[in-house]
Amino acid sequence: MEGPPIVLDNGSGTIKVGFAGECEPRVVHDNVFTALRASRNVPGGEDFAKALQANTARFPVMDHGIVSQWEGLLEVIEAALEEMKADASKHPVLLTEAPLNPTVHRELLVERFFEELHVPALQVVHSGALALYATNSRTGLVIEVGDGVAQTVPLYDSYVIFNAVKRRDYGGRDLTAYLGELMSKEINHRPSSSEVGWRAWKEVKESMCRVRHKNPVEEASKQLSFYLPDGKVVTRDSECLTKCVDALFEPARLLKRDEEEQGIHKMAAESILESGRDTQKALAGNIVLSGGSMSFPGMCHRVEEELQKLLPTTVKAAVKLVKSPTYAAFTGGSIVASMPDLLDTFMTRSEYEEHGAAFIHKKSVRLTQPPTMS
Numbered sequence: 001m002e003g004p005p006i007v008l009d010n011g012s013g014t015i016k017v018g019f020a021g022e023c024e025p026r027v028v029h030d031n032v033f034t035a036l037r038a039s040r041n042v043p044g045g046e047d048f049a050k051a052l053q054a055n056t057a058r059f060p061v062m063d064h065g066i067v068s069q070w071e072g073l074l075e076v077i078e079a080a081l082e083e084m085k086a087d088a089s090k091h092p093v094l095l096t097e098a099p100l101n102p103t104v105h106r107e108l109l110v111e112r113f114f115e116e117l118h119v120p121a122l123q124v125v126h127s128g129a130l131a132l133y134a135t136n137s138r139t140g141l142v143i144e145v146g147d148g149v150a151q152t153v154p155l156y157d158s159y160v161i162f163n164a165v166k167r168r169d170y171g172g173r174d175l176t177a178y179l180g181e182l183m184s185k186e187i188n189h190r191p192s193s194s195e196v197g198w199r200a201w202k203e204v205k206e207s208m209c210r211v212r213h214k215n216p217v218e219e220a221s222k223q224l225s226f227y228l229p230d231g232k233v234v235t236r237d238s239e240c241l242t243k244c245v246d247a248l249f250e251p252a253r254l255l256k257r258d259e260e261e262q263g264i265h266k267m268a269a270e271s272i273l274e275s276g277r278d279t280q281k282a283l284a285g286n287i288v289l290s291g292g293s294m295s296f297p298g299m300c301h302r303v304e305e306e307l308q309k310l311l312p313t314t315v316k317a318a319v320k321l322v323k324s325p326t327y328a329a330f331t332g333g334s335i336v337a338s339m340p341d342l343l344d345t346f347m348t349r350s351e352y353e354e355h356g357a358a359f360i361h362k363k364s365v366r367l368t369q370p371p372t373m374s
């Protein structure tokens, strides 16, 4: 007999796993492949093992929303399920994927889940769409920036407006690297190893970085100074703390990407303007920020301000931050997977065996189907 569905938010930085109906994930793991594991699975693995000993090993399983280490992903998931004492073969799985990934990526996910994790049934949904469910609304625009992907997903009455979804390949991981670059210039920070540097930059980013803005109430919770392992100090007035967040609005220039890499406010404006005229006001009036990289103090105000400049004056932007930005996709997935008729939309093992992995494209749930608006 099957147990409750398992919800698996497979992020570029962390994987969040739990049961449908629960508010927060039971297990949150860095989505990284240890050097020791990598040494068993790739040619020239001894170098990875040496890197581990030198404490410089970092092998992310995901590269901007795309699985780059399949063996690593399976090991991370198996470890998480073991921690939950859950047997994948006894639970349908609701899995998240970044929007606009290649179709073949979804098929490979399906294949691995049926063949290697032996799941009885599977559904794959966009993480951005789920975040809106976590706020209990069905119409709105989600702006989600996690560790590796920035996405804007408009939903009208639970339908994803597919043609207006935007996705770019930058996120918190890029901000951490950019902050490290800024700190090495501004305070001559020289970490003893890349791993030590990375951890320190990430901690500074999460505890001190904020949006360039003068609202002292919103900024009050941030730390005043941070002592880096090399003895250097980052103080609250450091220019790099706000400049790091500016990169979300100017990724092409600050993260040195090509012009295609628009800032989140431009992606959001395009998502709204490319949706039907009759839905624009409803979308702009309920903008939800989700994903860990939207947690910077002052973010709602800045997004609202920048976005409003790009919208007609009759379309008013109202922006709010979801309650737990890093868990919002999981929470939304947990709500969706608890809906009584949702299980009918899952791809079953017999469908997989009969039609193959590509059948998943025919099994979209309601919230991932194109709208049928007149």
Ligand SMILES: Nc1ncnc2c1ncn2[C@@H]1O[C@H](COP(=O)(O)OP(=O)(O)OP(=O)(O)O)[C@@H](O)[C@H]1O
Pocket (backbone or CB within 6 Å): 010, 011, 012, 013, 014, 015, 064, 065, 098, 127, 145, 146, 147, 148, 149, 150, 171, 172, 173, 202, 205, 206, 207, 290, 291, 292, 293, 294, 295, 296, 325, 326, 327
């Ligand atoms: N308080 C914070 N302030 C700023 N950034 C934060 C904060 N907390 C977490 N982050 C950043 O958020 C990112 C992780 O967010 P999240 O878990 O939503 O991403 P993900 O699901 O792993 O990746 P993605 O959705 O991009 O595939 C990390 O880069 C982390 O450093």
